[in-house]
Amino acid sequence: MDDFIFGGIEADERQLLAMERAACSGVRHFHVIDPLDPLPGQPVRITVQAGPDVLVDRMTAYVTFDGSFPEGSWGKATQGIALPLQPVDVRWEPLIWNYVTLWQGEIPAQPAGTFVQYRIEAWRTAWPSCSIWSSEMNLDRTPEKPTLYGYHVDTFAAPDWAREAVVYHILVDRFSGVTNRWLTPKEMERFAGGTLRGIIEQLDYIADLGVTAIWLSPIFACESYHGYDPIDYFNVDPRFGTNADLLELFDQAHARGLRVILDFVANHTGASFPPFQQARRDPASPYRHWFTFDSAYRHGYRAFFGVAGMPQLNTDEPAVRDFLCNAAQHWLRAGADGLRLDYAAGPSHAFWSYFRAACRRVKEDCWLFGEVTRTGDLLRTYTGRLDGCLDFAFCRAVRNLCAQPSQAITLSQFVNQLQASRTFFDRNFLRPAFIDNHDMNRFLWLAGNDKRRLVLALDMLFGLGETPCLYYGTEVGLSQPRARGPWREEARHPMLWGDAQDAQLLNYTKQMIHLRRAHPALIDGDLITHVLDDENGVWVVERRHVDDRLLLAFNFSNSPRMIALPSSAPGEATRAQTFRTLELEPLSSNWFFYE
Numbered sequence: 001m002d003d004f005i006f007g008g009i010e011a012d013e014r015q016l017l018a019m020e021r022a023a024c025s026g027v028r029h030f031h032v033i034d035p036l037d038p039l040p041g042q043p044v045r046i047t048v049q050a051g052p053d054v055l056v057d058r059m060t061a062y063v064t065f066d067g068s069f070p071e072g073s074w075g076k077a078t079q080g081i082a083l084p085l086q087p088v089d090v091r092w093e094p095l096i097w098n099y100v101t102l103w104q105g106e107i108p109a110q111p112a113g114t115f116v117q118y119r120i121e122a123w124r125t126a127w128p129s130c131s132i133w134s135s136e137m138n139l140d141r142t143p144e145k146p147t148l149y150g151y152h153v154d155t156f157a158a159p160d161w162a163r164e165a166v167v168y169h170i171l172v173d174r175f176s177g178v179t180n181r182w183l184t185p186k187e188m189e190r191f192a193g194g195t196l197r198g199i200i201e202q203l204d205y206i207a208d209l210g211v212t213a214i215w216l217s218p219i220f221a222c223e224s225y226h227g228y229d230p231i232d233y234f235n236v237d238p239r240f241g242t243n244a245d246l247l248e249l250f251d252q253a254h255a256r257g258l259r260v261i262l263d264f265v266a267n268h269t270g271a272s273f274p275p276f277q278q279a280r281r282d283p284a285s286p287y288r289h290w291f292t293f294d295s296a297y298r299h300g301y302r303a304f305f306g307v308a309g310m311p312q313l314n315t316d317e318p319a320v321r322d323f324l325c326n327a328a329q330h331w332l333r334a335g336a337d338g339l340r341l342d343y344a345a346g347p348s349h350a351f352w353s354y355f356r357a358a359c360r361r362v363k364e365d366c367w368l369f370g371e372v373t374r375t376g377d378l379l380r381t382y383t384g385r386l387d388g389c390l391d392f393a394f395c396r397a398v399r400n401l402c403a404q405p406s407q408a409i410t411l412s413q414f415v416n417q418l419q420a421s422r423t424f425f426d427r428n429f430l431r432p433a434f435i436d437n438h439d440m441n442r443f444l445w446l447a448g449n450d451k452r453r454l455v456l457a458l459d460m461l462f463g464l465g466e467t468p469c470l471y472y473g474t475e476v477g478l479s480q481p482r483a484r485g486p487w488r489e490e491a492r493h494p495m496l497w498g499d500a501q502d503a504q505l506l507n508y509t510k511q512m513i514h515l516r517r518a519h520p521a522l523i524d525g526d527l528i529t530h531v532l533d534d535e536n537g538v539w540v541v542e543r544r545h546v547d548d549r550l551l552l553a554f555n556f557s558n559s560p561r562m563i564a565l566p567s568s569a570p571g572e573a574t575r576a577q578t579f580r581t582l583e584l585e586p587l588s589s590n591w592f593f594y595e
Contacts, residue, residue: 017095019137024096025051027122027134029149030377031349036426037384038153040112046105048085048120052098054132056122059085059103063118065110070119073131083107110153115357117150117350139345140305143296148316150350151384152357158387158430161259162338162367164523166513167469168211171438172240173225174492175199175472180500182481188488191225196241200249203256209475210513213259215340217438219246222270228342229270229310233327250335259337261367266324267346268304268312276311290320304343315347325358332363344370344386352385369432380425388430393421394465395434402456402556403446411534411556418464419527433465436474442491444479451477451505452587459589462512463522463552475509477502521545536561538584549594555584565592
């Protein structure tokens with residue numbers, strides 16, 4: 001997925017190797033706690049790794065339970081308690097051709113509602129003594145600082161409506177206003193005229209699709225058309241409309257059975273954000289600690305991937321944390337049903353734990369899911385901090401398998417990844433699936449505008465992915481005129497309306513959404529493979545949930561394929577099991593219902 005704004009989520013091999021080696025250095029916690037999502041009354045074991053570049057014989061976690069900042073040094077706490085850790089294992093790491101040491105300790109069980117925060121210090125008693133604090137590598141590769149860790153003790157779970165949802169993702173500035181034409185590269189960087197009123201006027205169209213939720217790009221006062229540089233978290237940008245328009249959108253959407261998800265930017269602001277302006281001018285400003293000013297950063301302050309117009313907030317600062325929580329609570333009370341959390345890998349796990357609890361206090365069934373481009377163990381650590389994270393791995397796998405004639409992965413690799421991920425992640429950690437979004441080339445363009453491939457990808461999205469997210473225009477054949485460029489996203493052209501829409505594709509998408517919503521097996525069913533033929537590109541898989549069963553037959557090849565369909569699932573028939581044959585068209589799928 002090299003066309004993604006953050007680059008391939010797996011990085012190139014050289015970069016990936018360097019990152020893995022760096023992860024073996026220093027003192028790292030990796031947010032490894034057991035259990036991942038502590039319940040009331042459960043003690044929590046923390047595991048910490050010490051690399052070969054640090055020689056230490058003591059390690060302590062300084063822990064607080066009252067929301068205060070944990071403080072201490074050399075094993076003595078000045079705020080909270082000091083929890084000694086003990087070495088429990090030594091592990092050989094071939095990537096660095098050396099050993100790492102694992103340390104563990106147990107944080108006492110706490111009652112519901114406790115916000116646990118901790119910092120970890122390792123030190124050496126031999127002369128000369130030294131102290132090293134646990135830190136985690138930043139995704140933007142900025143200098144590391146001691147990490148504040150944390151979790152919230154609760155019984156929260158993702159709301160049921162989120163698991164069953166079908167989400168329609170809208171870039172507000174491009175959904176109305178200019179329509180049915182490509183924007184020039186210069187126009188792509190400017191406001192095009194899309195508004196909340198324009199969305200309100202198309203709510204019947206959206207509801208008719210069959211989706212159950214709308215995800216809006218950021219709509220608060222900002223500096224850029226995309227809204228990801230907010231300067232006022234409590235007011236809609238006048239170019240998008242008014243606060244009254246947003247409240248009306250909430251009401252009108254809810255009246256049609258649609259929930260509304262707002263895109264919330266907690267990691268950074270726009271450069272015109274008043275607290276940043278004051279902090280930049282005055283080192284004595286009370287807002288100075290809201291940001292990180294240091295000559296180590298390109299612009300003298302930490303910014304989102306070095307973009308000067310997006311100064312990064314210090315979300316572990318209590319005043320910042322409370323400001324952002326207050327803004328989120330304000331819009332949840334006003335009618336928002338959930339929040340998509342932009343660049344959630346930026347703020348700390350402790351911040352998101354606090355944030356989630358604050359949001360639940362005002363709306364028990366709100367849905368909070370993050371944009372975290374990390375995978376595997378690192379992504380799983382957000383369990384209990386958020387309700388889930390967008391499934392970039394699914395998106396990458398679908399694009400690698402069926403977007404282009406030359407497959408980047410085998411069918412077996414795709415199926416293995418899909419099945420393993422369902423075991424690897426907790427069921428309550430939702431991973432909304434998608435095939436493209438505003439930060440990468442559209443799937444249709446990547447597929448050479450071959451709509452057969454787009455339809456196949458939609459079948460995979462609605463038949464195999466968790467909570468599907470459909471990017472605006474995909475359902476009517478919206479593509480793009482050229483590849484994305486540096487900081488120019490070509491997936492953000494205006495929506496197609498009227499005769500410019502592909503009516504056949506639109507009707508097909510509606511049908512798939514209807515099937516998704518009508519069958520629990522597609523929402524929460526098991527995956528049972530009946531046929532997997534890498535050479536011929538054929539996969540026959542059953543989705544099963546209690547008595548609801550569907551058989552999905554995929555042909556990923558460029559040629560017709562004859563397949564044999566089982567008359568019943570394995571275990572329900574004996575050696576007398578019968579088959580019937582079917583010809584699958586190239587790049588297609590057929591779905592069957594068990595009687």
